Amino acid sequence: MSSAADTLTETPLGGPTLPQERRLVTSIPGPRSQELLDRKADAVAAGVGHTAPVHAVAAGGGVIVDADGNSLIDLGSGIAVTTIGNAHPKVVAAVQAQVAQFTHTCFMIAPYDSYVSVAEALNRITPGDHAKKSALFNSGAEAVENAVKIARKYTGKQAVVAFDHGYHGRTNLTMALTAKSMPYKSGFGPFASEIYRAPLSYPYRDGLDGGLAAKKAISMIEKQVGADNLAAIIIEPIQGEGGFIVPADGFLPALVEWCRANDVVFIADEIQTGFARTGEMFASDLFGIVPDLITTAKGIAGGLPLAAVTGRAEIMDASHAGGLGGTYGGNPIACAAALAAIDVFENDGMLERAREIETILKGRLKDLQAADPRVGDVRGHGAMIAAEFVDPATGEPDAALTAAVAKASIAQGVIVLTCGTYGNVIRFLPPLSITDDLLHEGMDVVAAALAAA
Structure with a gap:
């Protein structure tokens, strides 16, 4: 049996056959997504929020596709739900x-x-x-x-x-x-x-x-x-x-x-x-x-x-x-x-794949931490990894920086989630069906958002 990573470079381990790419056809949100958000504002209780301003129409592998044709890298898995990939064939x-x-x-x-x-x-x-x-x-x-x-x-x-x-x-x-x-x-x-x-x-x-x-x-x-x-x-x-x-x-x-x-x-x-x-x-x-x-x-x-x-x-x-x-x-x-x-x-090799993802995510985040003192801590196991953002002078939580990095990442087609009692942590929860290439591209976007913040 080939390794999970080898399989993923060919065909995602789960979900409909979608191009495994980040693709921005419009700004986020696009016009069709904005239509849905307007309807949501009229019909859905205000207490039900959302993270990504998109109208999802398909998902699989490591991407979510919206109604405007944008393809976003999914580093959230619906909050750790679609671990084996969205719409897995089995x-x-x-x-x-x-x-x-x-x-x-x-x-x-x-x-x-x-x-x-x-x-x-x-x-x-x-x-x-x-x-x-x-x-x-x-x-x-x-x-x-x-x-x-x-x-x-x-x-x-x-x-x-x-x-x-x-x-x-x-x-x-x-x-x-x-x-x-x-x-x-x-x-x-x-x-x-x-x-x-x-x-x-x-x-x-x-x-x-x-x-x-x-x-x-x-x-x-x-x-x-x-x-x-x-x-x-x-x-x-x-x-x-x-x-x-x-x-x-x-x-x-x-x-x-x-x-x-x-x-x-x-x-x-x-x-x-x-x-x-x-x-x-x-x-x-x-x-x-x-x-x-x-x-x-x-x-x-x-x-x-x-x-x-x-x-x-x-x-x-x-x-x-x-x-x-x-x-x-x-x-x-x-x-x-x-x-x-x-x-x-x-x-289907899910434990092994989670450990492979850990190696990639921790490696990329540790590199960021070494170059940027605002990354105070990198922690987690498997495909459940986090970076805690702080004021480098005091070590105090920096929720504003965290929110800015997350917002900029989503605008560039990478869905990330924030968390933490102090609101200063970005959590990475990719589906185990994501490809290495998408994972690295997603981290490139996050790193650019941090540099620009």
Whole structure:
């Protein structure tokens, strides 16, 4: 079998056959895209924003094509969703077959094979060889809500600890777990109770090794919450919206060990980090940890809405019959897509491709960092890499520079996303189907935007 990179130079590993090129026919937005944006302003609630001012009509490989004929390099993957490439042929075939068979019965009314098969696959591929069970939902936030429900039911305790810079969703409970106020929480309270926050390991800014950072977090938890009151801690192994913060070695294992010793459920939120994104199937594998519960979504189904909670069988079984579920949870079309996507993750060189992308992205960003002190930090794993922008004189976050670089990159046909509690991080989340040539061209554009900012 040829390597993933060799295959990608010929035919993208996913999506319709589109020219794999950056092509600007009009300015961004073009006239047809502007028409859609005008309609959006009239018809869609103002709170629903957008990053790229385009009217997408096709996507595949490493590009998104708009209604004006512009072809943009995709370094965002719909926020880490189209990891295997947009409209991957295996996903398309699976969805077409299922939609012709039936679209819905509600698994809680008339169960079907694909839901069970997805649960079996998740039980097999998630970290740990213990007995596991899964439940399927619609979105990452819904998975997080249910993980908290399950942990509270199992332990008989109520408190939950989340971490600085964490992002867990936009529902009431998950807004309480999320750290950043704007745009996620401001004005939407009051929030769910019995939620507490602990300090995260942030090596670039706290300078602590993993052991000391964990000791600091555990001390706060013990003093301000108390293990006897704590049902669960929830943490992204690598922060997503919070800035792609990679904790220092030893931080996560120390938290897991403390949870085991104190009958606290350890929940790994792998909604953004899961499914080959970090060069391992799950980011927990990078740190050698085995969560009690793991939440997944985003890349799970090749672009269709699906989410899951997977965990130790005895914890998952704590809920009474009827306590978990939802009308659309584990929809058969989404389950068919997930089974196809998992097949691609396991058998089509996706882990290797993510590591190849890491080498390219880190190499390019480290070169930028060496030449430009405004690039304060470069971090991440696999196809989940970030650059943090700072004032070189003070080290303070530079959100204005970050926004300017992102805006200029998009105007030149490269979609990038910003993130971070301070708004000063650009995150790179390319689909694993992107070619090396497109990846380098995209980084050329970002580098030019930084130089001009």
